Each structure stands twice: as structure tokens, then as C-alpha cells.
Amino acid sequence: MKKILEQYKHAWVFLYFIIYLPWYFGLQQRGNMGFHDIYTTVDQAIPFVSWFIYPYVYWFLFVAGTIAYLFFTHKKDFYKCVAFLFIGMTICLIVFTVYPTSFDHRPFNIQGSPLSTFLVNFIYTADKSQNVFPSIHVFNSIGCAIALVKCQDFHSSYFMKIFANGSALMITLSTMFIKQHSILDAVSAGVLAIVLYILIYKLDVFKIEERVDEKRPRLSKNFSKVSR
Secondary structure, eight states: HHHHHHHTGGGGGGGGHHHHHHHHHHHTTTTTOOOOEEOOOOHHHEEEEGGGHHHHHHHHHHHHHHHHHHHHHHHHHHHHHHHHHHHHHHHHHHHHSSSEEOOOOOSSOOSSHHHHHHHHHHHHHHSBSOOOOOOHHHHHHHHHHHHHHHHHGGGOOOOHHHHHHHHHHHHHHHHHTTTSHHHHHHHHHHHHHHHIIIIISSSOOOHHHOOOOOOOOOHHHHHHHOOO
């Protein structure tokens, strides 16, 4: 047990959610007054497409799977990934706090398969159309795509580049095609992702490469062979 705790002590970073979750859901409890509607003519031209709910829901698996893989295989890549995600998510919360936004342009009649209709209604009920700019959904999908492509296991994996970037693209499109976010939400998330990519992956401002002493687990070695 002691060996396991020592090997995975980097789990301490998940304490972040003690701050994030009350802050995020607390903001969701605000009333409907004072919100700026993020809506453009481009959004008006984007149709509602029910099947895009599938890549939208896939986001949960993509993000959780990426973090879990890096957590169990590469501490350096894990720390870079969560630094990217958690800093960006905090910036989003600050923006939500000082600049409340909404995007309440959901269709009245949802047409599609029974499953897609059920999932859309579930998401609409569970997630208010508030605090949308920048889109955390888009930002996190871009962050996870970057983390996978940059992971030392996949430097030469063409498949991973297609998979990671394709996942991020489809998730980004899904936020707009199910009328959950505006194009401005997606663009602002992309801009934020570019800034943090430069700071964390290019400049390494937190000196993660120097500070993290990584012992490469066997799982990582085996998986890297398969990925190629």
C-alpha cells in the first residue's frame, strides 16, 4: 500500500475540485438577470443537428480517459495536462464571475432518434445555458488532444494525431450544432488554449520538465508499442 501511495502521490492535484465544483455550481445558481447573450449571425446560420449529441457526450469519456492514461503512465505529461486544464478552467470561472453570459437558443422541438432526443433533453436539463464564454467543453477537449499528441508514447503515432485532433474537432462542432454554445464560446476557448499551450508546452513556465522525477511504468511501455 505504501508503495502504491508513493507511486501515485501526484493524485493530490485532484484537490483542485474542492475549489472548482462549488465555484462552478454556485455560479449556476444565479438568477437569469444580467447575463449577456452570446449570439451571432453565424450561430443563426448553424442548424440544430441532434446526432451531434454523441460527440458532445463523448467529451466526458475523452477527457476522463486522457487524464487517467497520463496519470498511470507519465507524471510529466500528466502534470502538464492538468496544469493546462485546471488553469484554463479557473480562468473560465473568473470570466463567468465578472462577465455572466448565456446562450439560450435551444430548439423548441427536438427531432432525431429516440436516443439522441433523450440525451439532448438530459443535457439541456442538467446543464443550464449560462456561463458559456469561453466554453470549458471546447477548451478541455483541445487540452486533452494536445496532451495526447505531446505524450512521449505517441510522438511518432500518426493514428493518435488523427484520433486526438479529430475528437477535439468533433466535440467543438457538437457544442454549436446542439445549440449549447455560440461560435464565440468556441473561438475564445481556442484562443485561451493557444496561450496556455505556449506557456506550458513551449515555454514550460512551471518548469515541469525539471521538477518532475518520472519513473516510467510498464503499462506505458507496452501501450506505446501497440500504438505504433
